[in-house]
Amino acid sequence: MCSGDMSNLRFNSLINLKLTQESGQTSQAPWKYNSIENMDKFDELIYLKVPSINNQVNDETISLGKLPILLKLSQDKSNLNEFSYLYEFPKKVNKREFSLDINNFSKNEIKIIEKEIRDEISKIYDLNFDLEKFYNFLLDDEKLAPSLDFCNGLRLFIAKDPFECIISSICSANNSIARWTKSIDKIKSNWGEKLEFESGIFYSFPKPNQFLDFYETPIEEADADGHSYEIDCYTHNLKSCGVGYRASYMKKASKMILDNEVNISDIFNMDYDEAFDLILKIPGVGPKVADCILLYGFDYEEAFPSDVWIKRIISHLYFDGEEISADKTREFGMEHFGDYAGYAQLYLFHYARKSGLMDKIKK
DNA sequence: CCGCAGGTTCCGA
DNA sequence: TCGGAACCTGCG
Numbered sequence: 034m035c036s037g038d039m040s041n042l043r044f045n046s047l048i049n050l051k052l053t054q055e056s057g058q059t060s061q062a063p064w065k066y067n068s069i070e071n072m073d074k075f076d077e078l079i080y081l082k083v084p085s086i087n088n089q090v091n092d093e094t095i096s097l098g099k100l101p102i103l104l105k106l107s108q109d110k111s112n113l114n115e116f117s118y119l120y121e122f123p124k125k126v127n128k129r130e131f132s133l134d135i136n137n138f139s140k141n142e143i144k145i146i147e148k149e150i151r152d153e154i155s156k157i158y159d160l161n162f163d164l165e166k167f168y169n170f171l172l173d174d175e176k177l178a179p180s181l182d183f184c185n186g187l188r189l190f191i192a193k194d195p196f197e198c199i200i201s202s203i204c205s206a207n208n209s210i211a212r213w214t215k216s217i218d219k220i221k222s223n224w225g226e227k228l229e230f231e232s233g234i235f236y237s238f239p240k241p242n243q244f245l246d247f248y249e250t251p252i253e254e255a256d257a258d259g260h261s262y263e264i265d266c267y268t269h270n271l272k273s274c275g276v277g278y279r280a281s282y283m284k285k286a287s288k289m290i291l292d293n294e295v296n297i298s299d300i301f302n303m304d305y306d307e308a309f310d311l312i313l314k315i316p317g318v319g320p321k322v323a324d325c326i327l328l329y330g331f332d333y334e335e336a337f338p339s340d341v342w343i344k345r346i347i348s349h350l351y352f353d354g355e356e357i358s359a360d361k362t363r364e365f366g367m368e369h370f371g372d373y374a375g376y377a378q379l380y381l382f383h384y385a386r387k388s389g390l391m392d393k394i395k396k
Numbered sequence: 397c398c399g400c401a402g403g404t405t406c407c408g409a
Numbered sequence: 410t411c412g413g414a415a416c417c418t419g420c421g
Contacts (some may be wrong), residue, residue, distance in 0.1 A: 142420090207416080207417085208419095209417085209419070209420080211419075211420085212417095212418065212419060212420090215419095216418095271419090273417065275417085275419080276417085276418095277416075277417030277418055278415095278416050278417055279416095279417080380417090
């Protein structure tokens with residue numbers, strides 16, 4: 034369709050895009066990845082607020098409120114100090130023709146849209162975080178320092194949407210990355226808005242009110258349908274997405290959010306402890322998932338998500354191998370790393386994975 | 397076929 | 410307040 038002028042759309046900051054995308058951060062399922070020659074490319078959908086849009090196909094004006102936009106990021110592997118990006122408008126939304134190009138917008142509107150895209154990328158990749166300063170902190174800690182050999186340019190990968198992050202994080206609990214990713218993909222393709230771009234088809238993440246209507250099991254779905262087919266034909270239910278017993282948690286979480294028992298915009302204004310206590314009330318959310326949500330969904334960088342691996346790593350590095358509880362690990366991390374806890378957790382985890390430390394401390 | 401990984405919940409000391 | 414079993418699914 035159309036996209037921006039490549040020469041202007043560029044960031045100059047230290048980041049390793051591929052590393053950041055693929056470091057297993059549980060904020061959202063990974064973006065689409067294509068490697069072209071020496072370039073790493075990532076495609077992903079974001080939503081932006083825009084003014085009303087003139088749909089040229091049916092000659093009507095649509096007020097979407099938010100416009101889905103496909104982002105296409107690329108980075109030359111040999112230069113981690115910059116990356117470029119393009120954006121693309123959809124040609125179909127839920128099978129409706131949707132013709133938009135850059136000429137639909139005034140110069141000023143384009144300026145607004147491109148500014149929003151920039152802000153969004155900056156937020157998602159935490160580009161305002163001062164990595165150099167963090168590296169000074171890191172090098173002062175002899176246990177932490179070796180991680181830099183494996184993590185140069187690694188940044189936090191902040192969720193596009195806090196609700197998606199909450200549901201994804203619930204799904205990630207007691208789960209493997211592979212299964213968790215598949216489940217989220219199925220949820221999106223089952224119920225998300227279908228968006229067709231020149232570069233491919235994407236699905237949005239469903240909204241909280243949609244979750245309330247989802248069937249939990251194939252049986253439930255078949256019952257509602259009068260059992261017209263074999264039971265395994267019923268796939269539009271959460272269990273069939275492979276989420277297991279987390280299905281009811283997801284629905285309850287959505288309900289709490291809709292009922293304002295958990296108010297997403299309030300959380301942004303809370304202090305960490307208050308936000309932590311509130312999020313813990315959501316079923317399926319324990320301390321580890323709560324910290325993931327706060328770190329990746331709400332950018333509370335003082336959170337120190339403590340799973341079994343971080344527990345083992347901290348025990349090994351800082352407690353002479355003596356086994357400490359997940360709770361103790363979390364306390365230690367927050368105490369020891371302060372506002373850098375989230376980054377320290379990220380760097381330690383990736384370092385252990387890449388250095389072979391994980392295999393060594395596996396019980 | 398079975399064993400295992402993974403965080404939260406729930407149950408019973 | 411704590412330890413430990415149960416939970417669901419995919420992978421080896």
